[in-house]
Amino acid sequence: MTNVTRPLPTGTRAVRIACAGLTALVLTAGTAACSSDGGSGPSAAKADVLTENGYRGLTPGMSKDAALAGGALEPTAISLLGGCTDFTFAGSATDRPAQDASRMAAEAAADAKLKELDAKADQVAGATPTPLPSLRPNASAAESLEFARRAAESAQQAAADTRVIADAAQAQADVMKLREDRDRAFLAQGRVSFGAAGLRELAVPAAARTAAGVGAGSTLAQLKQAYDSHGLALAANGRYRVPVDGKPGWAYEFTVDGEQVSGLALVDPDMKCA
Known part of the structure; x- marks a missing residue:
């Protein structure tokens, strides 16, 4: 039998082969993009963890001016109740007016x-x-x-x-x-409160979690399983608190409705408003 040298594919077949290679390249680039800080991979998830050091660059006791300068908060206060000044997170006022007169x-x-x-x-x-x-x-x-x-x-x-x-x-x-x-009005989008000595309450958006994975949507059983051994107790205001390691006076505070956590905050309950 005579050997026949077959020509390289042309026309439609060539286009398909080229497209397959391009698709693989796009998928590879897409995977890299999804794992970047702007996507939904581990780096993005990490940004929604509330720790003893704070959240989104906001730290316990920091001054109001420093917090506003950092850009994490909307510049207009949403409450002055009791002498404290409260703000929402930047970009969180899309479903609610930033200021309710x-x-x-x-x-x-x-x-x-x-x-x-x-x-x-x-x-x-x-x-x-x-x-x-x-x-x-x-x-x-x-x-x-x-x-x-x-x-x-x-x-x-x-x-x-x-x-x-x-x-x-x-x-x-x-x-x-x-x-x-x-x-309760700001449980979903979060709220940050400043008193006489600086940031006194950091109520985070609903997507945020503690390092133990507890946040809005967790069950009361999950909250107790994660923190009973760390001193979890029901406070006088009806919320659950657990002391924060390395931050004397500070505590994680969980708002619980029925059998489910509906809010998470880092607070110093003894810091005065004015």
Whole structure:
């Protein structure tokens, strides 16, 4: 049989072979791109981990000016409640106005009312009540009448003082309710709060997790499994806290609804707003 030298493929077959090689090249480049910091590989996932050192360049106790200069936050405050200044993360205000004027006005009014009533309550608590003299035996009708008048005045004053203290307590409860409403409104996109000494609360977006993999969407059982041995406890505000290693006073704080975690933050609960 005579050997026949076959020509190189041309036309449609040649195009197919060239395209196959190009496709392989594109897939290889795509794989490299997906593993870069801008994709969804390990480097991107790492950016959504909240650690004891903070999140997205925001660190415990850092100043408000330094945080804003870093570009991680929207420049307009979303709350001034209680003397703290709160911001959202940059780019997170797409599904919610960055600043809700009506909510902030309600917060300002509640703060002012609480300040006024607290001052009155402090005056009441610090005042020394005027002692009511006892009625002597065989007192005259006029003396008995005067005694009854002064006793009535004393009772009225005591009732007024009690109302002031009760009003101050209600004002405090109103501020706490507004704070809880604000915190829940920003559970999904996150919120960063600054007090007198710097960053005091770092509530991260819903996609973020701790190094143990716990965050919004985790079950209460998963939270306890990860942190029971690290001192997890239910705090007075109804959220779970676990101390942070190497950061005295700081804790991871988990908001839990029913049997599921709905929010994650790094907080110093003792840092004052103002």
